Amino acid sequence: MIEAQKAFSKLAQDDDSLQQQLNLEAATLAKSASAIIAPHLSALSSSAKLFGLSSNNPEADTLKVFESEFAKVIQKTLHYRLQLLATGCEYAFTWPSPDDVLDSGSMQIDGGRAEDTGGQSIVLFTVFSGLEIKSMSSNEMEAIPDARAVVKVQRREDRF
Amino acid sequence: MPTQEARQDGKELTLGILFILDNSPDPPEDMEWREYSEWAIAEHLKRHSYYHHLKGKRTLATVAKMRSRMLDMCPWNRKPTMPKPNRRGEFKDNVDVLFGCGGTDLLQKRFLENQGYDRSTFSESQLSKHVSEAENPGDAKTDGRPEDETSEENSGNDTVASNTNSLVVGEEQNRENEGGAAASPSIQPALPSPSSQVGTPAQPPDNSHSATRPNRIGNHETRDQNGTTLDEQLPPSRDEGRRLRSSVGPQTQTPSTDNGTSSVNEKTNSASSETLLGPQNESVLGAKRKPAQNHGPHKRQRQVNNTTHQDEPSGQKPGVHATTQTESSSKTPSMANGTNGQESPQTPIPSRDTHHKSQLAGLNLDQQGRNMKSLYSAIQQATDAILKSIGQIRNTPSPLHSEPSGALEDLYARCWGPQWEEVRVRQVGDHVFTTPQVTASLLSAFLYEKVLTRGVRLEEVISNLMEMGGSLGEALLKEFDVSSRGESDSTLLHIVTAD
Numbered sequence: 021m022i023e024a025q026k027a028f029s030k031l032a033q034d035d036d037s038l039q040q041q042l043n044l045e046a047a048t049l050a051k052s053a054s055a056i057i058a059p060h061l062s063a064l065s066s067s068a069k070l071f072g073l074s075s076n077n078p079e080a081d082t083l084k085v086f087e088s089e090f091a092k093v094i095q096k097t098l099h100y101r102l103q104l105l106a107t108g109c110e111y112a113f114t115w116p117s118p119d120d121v122l123d124s125g126s127m128q129i130d131g132g133r134a135e136d137t138g139g140q141s142i143v144l145f146t147v148f149s150g151l152e153i154k155s156m157s158s159n160e161m162e163a164i165p166d167a168r169a170v171v172k173v174q175r176r177e178d179r180f
Numbered sequence: 181m182p183t184q185e186a187r188q189d190g191k192e193l194t195l196g197i198l199f200i201l202d203n204s205p206d207p208p209e210d211m212e213w214r215e216y217s218e219w220a221i222a223e224h225l226k227r228h229s230y231y232h233h234l235k236g237k238r239t240l241a242t243v244a245k246m247r248s249r250m251l252d253m254c255p256w257n258r259k260p261t262m263p264k265p266n267r268r269g270e271f272k273d274n275v276d277v278l279f280g281c282g283g284t285d286l287l288q289k290r291f292l293e294n295q296g297y298d299r300s301t302f303s304e305s306q307l308s309k310h311v312s313e314a315e316n317p318g319d320a321k322t323d324g325r326p327e328d329e330t331s332e333e334n335s336g337n338d339t340v341a342s343n344t345n346s347l348v349v350g351e352e353q354n355r356e357n358e359g360g361a362a363a364s365p366s367i368q369p370a371l372p373s374p375s376s377q378v379g380t381p382a383q384p385p386d387n388s389h390s391a392t393r394p395n396r397i398g399n400h401e402t403r404d405q406n407g408t409t410l411d412e413q414l415p416p417s418r419d420e421g422r423r424l425r426s427s428v429g430p431q432t433q434t435p436s437t438d439n440g441t442s443s444v445n446e447k448t449n450s451a452s453s454e455t456l457l458g459p460q461n462e463s464v465l466g467a468k469r470k471p472a473q474n475h476g477p478h479k480r481q482r483q484v485n486n487t488t489h490q491d492e493p494s495g496q497k498p499g500v501h502a503t504t505q506t507e508s509s510s511k512t513p514s515m516a517n518g519t520n521g522q523e524s525p526q527t528p529i530p531s532r533d534t535h536h537k538s539q540l541a542g543l544n545l546d547q548q549g550r551n552m553k554s555l556y557s558a559i560q561q562a563t564d565a566i567l568k569s570i571g572q573i574r575n576t577p578s579p580l581h582s583e584p585s586g587a588l589e590d591l592y593a594r595c596w597g598p599q600w601e602e603v604r605v606r607q608v609g610d611h612v613f614t615t616p617q618v619t620a621s622l623l624s625a626f627l628y629e630k631v632l633t634r635g636v637r638l639e640e641v642i643s644n645l646m647e648m649g650g651s652l653g654e655a656l657l658k659e660f661d662v663s664s665r666g667e668s669d670s671t672l673l674h675i676v677t678a679d
Contacts, residue, residue: 053626056587060622061570064615068571085569089562090623096558097631100551111548113632115625118597130617145595147617148556148624149632151548166549170556172617 042098043091050091054083061086110154112161116143116169126150126163127171141173222247559627563620594625 061082104111116127122141130147150169152161584592592600595618 049630052630053623056585056591056626057622059584059588061566064567064619065570067615082566082569086566089565093555093558093562093623093627094631097555097627100555101632103551104548113628115594115628118595145613145617145621146624147621148559149628151552153545153548164545164549164552166546167552172613172621 042095042102046091046094046098047087049094050087053090054087057086058083110161112152114150114152114163114169116146116150116171118143118145122171122173124168125165126152126168127173128168130170130172144172144174146171555627559620559623560616562623563616566619567615591622591625591629594629595621 065082114126116123120127120143122129122143127143127150129141146169148170150163151167152163154160155162589600
C-alpha cells in the first residue's frame with residue numbers, strides 16, 4: 021500500500037492532465053480572488069500615492085501581478101491538499117477568530133517574540149491558517165507545532 | 181489497456197469518489213445510509229450534468245456505468261469479508277484502500293459498522309491481528325498486548341475478562357466463516373500491529389458513549405459534520421437501538437498520559453488533558469469484531485473511553501474554526517512531499533506498536549509542518565510581489581475598503597470579525613495593521629475559504645479527470661470496470677425521469 025501511495029503521488033506529479041487541471045483551477049481561483057480583492061488593492065494603491073510611494077504601475081498591471089502570484093500559491097495549496105488526501109490522515113485546517121485568547125499550542129504570533137505573549141493576549145486577526153491532524157494515540161485532533169496558525173495579537177489590557 | 185500498475189493506481193484514485201461522497205451534504209434524518217449513498221451519488225452526477233447533458237460520451241449507459249461503479253465502491257454495498265493478503269502479504273482488498281490511502285472518515289465508519297468493528301477504537305492492526313491469530317490462537321486472548329497489561333486489566337475488571345472470552349469465540353466464528361483462509365502462512369501485513377482491544381458484546385447499551393468525542397474543534401461548516409461528528413448526527417434511537425453496545429470500564433475514569441506519542445501531545449496544553457486518554461485505556465475497552473455471520477446491519481460493540489469528559493471551555497481551543505477534511509488511517513507515512521515513503525510493505529511492523537505508530541505520526545506531522553510553513557512562505561512572497569507592484573508601502577497602516585463588495589466583506593469578516601468596520605476606523609489611529617499583514621491575511625482567508633476547506637476544487641479536478649481520460653482518468657475509469665446492473669439502471673432511469 022505504501023508503494024501504491026508512492027505510485028499515486030508520482031502519478032499525480034507526473035500526470036499532465038492533473039497538472040493542467042490544477043493549473044486551470046488555480047488560474048480560475050486566482051482570477052476570482054483578483055475580482056474580489058481588487059477594491060482593496062485599489063485602496064492600497066491610493067494609500068501608496070498618498071504616501072508618495074506609488075510605483076505608478078497601472079492598476080491592471082497590479083491585478084495581473086496579483087493573479088500570477090496568487091495562482092502559484094493556489095497551485096501549491098491544491099497540490100498539498102491532494103498529497104494530504106494521499107496520506108490518509110484525518111486533518112483540519114484551523115482559523116482562529118478575532119478576540120480568541122492566544123493559545124500558543126495552536127497559534128504563533130506573527131513576527132512576535134516570546135515576551136509578547138506575557139499576560140493574556142487576544143487574537144486581532146489571523147495571517148495564516150493552522151493545521152491539525154488526528155493523533156493516533158489519543159484519537160484527538162492535535163495542532164501541529166510547526167503548522168500553527170499565524171496570528172497578530174494584542175494584550176487584552178491594551179485593547180482599544 | 182492500462183498497465184497493471186495503472187490499474188493499481190486507479191484503485192487509489194477511487195478515493196476521489198469516496199472523497200466526493202464524503203463531501204456530500206448531510207442526509208435527511210429519515211434516510212438510511214444505503215439510500216443516502218445512492219442519493220449522494222445521484223446528486224453528484226446531477227451536479228456534473230451527467231443526467232441533463234447526454235452529450236459526447238455521456239450516454240445513458242455511461243451514466244449508468246458511472247453510477248454503478250460509484251455505488252460498487254461504497255463499502256456498505258459490499259459483502260462484508262475480511263481482507264486477505266496476497267502472497268507478499270499485501271492487502272488487495274478495498275479495505276486497504278480505505279484505511280491505507282485516505283479513505284474518508286465517513287466511509288471508514290460505515291465500513292466498520294458493516295464489519296462489526298467499533299469505529300472509535302478500531303485500529304487497522306485489528307485486521308492483521310485477525311489474520312495472525314489464526315496462526316497463534318493463543319494470542320487472541322491477550323489480543324496482542326503484553327501479558328502484564330492483560331492480566332492487570334483482567335484482574336481488576338470482570339467485564340474485561342468476560343469480554344476476552346467473547347473475543348475468542350468471535351474469532352473462532354470468524355475463522356469458520358472465512359473457511360480458514362486466514363491461516364495463510366505467508367502473512368506479513370505491513371500494518372500496525374494489534375493495539376490490544378477487547379470487545380464488550382455482553383454489555384448493555386450505555387448512553388454515555390456520546391461523551392467519547394469531545395467537540396474540541398469548532399466545526400462551523402456543514403460538511404464538517406460528515407467526517408467528524410457522524411455519531412452526533414444519527415438519532416440516538418437508531419444509533420443505539422440498531423448497533424450500539426457500550427460499556428464503561430473503571431480504567432477510563434483516570435486519564436492517562438501518553439508518553440509514547442509524538443510531539444503533538446507534548447505541546448498539548450493541560451486544559452485538554454482529559455482528552456488525552458492513552459492507548460492503554462482505549463485498548464482495555466476496545467471493540468471487538470462480531471461474528472461475521474450476519475451481512476445485514478451489523479451490531480457493533482462500542483467502547484466508552486471517556487466517561488469523565490467535561491465540556492469545559494478550557495478544554496477546547498478558543499474559537500478556533502476548523503474543518504475536518506479527510507480520513508484517518510493508522511498508517512500515515514509521510515507522503516505529503518510526494519517524494520518518499522518511510523516504509524515498504526515488506527517491512528513488518530513490530531507488534532504492540534503504539535509507540536511505533538506514534539513515530540510514524542511524528543514523521544508525518546513534521547512533514548505537514550514543513551509543508552504548511554512552505555505555504556505560508558508562498559503567501560508572504562506573493563504579498564511582497566503584489567505590494568511591490570503597488571508601491572513599497574510596507575509598514576504603513578493598511579486601509580480597509582469602506583464599501584466592500586459582498587465577497588470582500590466576507591473576507592474582512594473572516595479576518596477581523598463581524599465588527600470589521602469598527603476595526604477599519606480604529607486601526608487608522610492604532611496603526612496595528614500593516615499593509616503586508618492585512619494583505620497576507622486576506623490572501624490566507626481566501627485560501628482558507630475556497631481552497632483549504634471546501635474541497636470543491638478537488639472534487640471538480642477529480643471529476644474532470646474522469647471525464648478527460650488521460651492516464652489518471654483512464655486508470656480511474658478502468659478501476660471502476662464493473663458491468664452495469666439492471667437494478668442500478670432502473671433506479672437511474674427513475675432518477676432521470678424524476679429529474
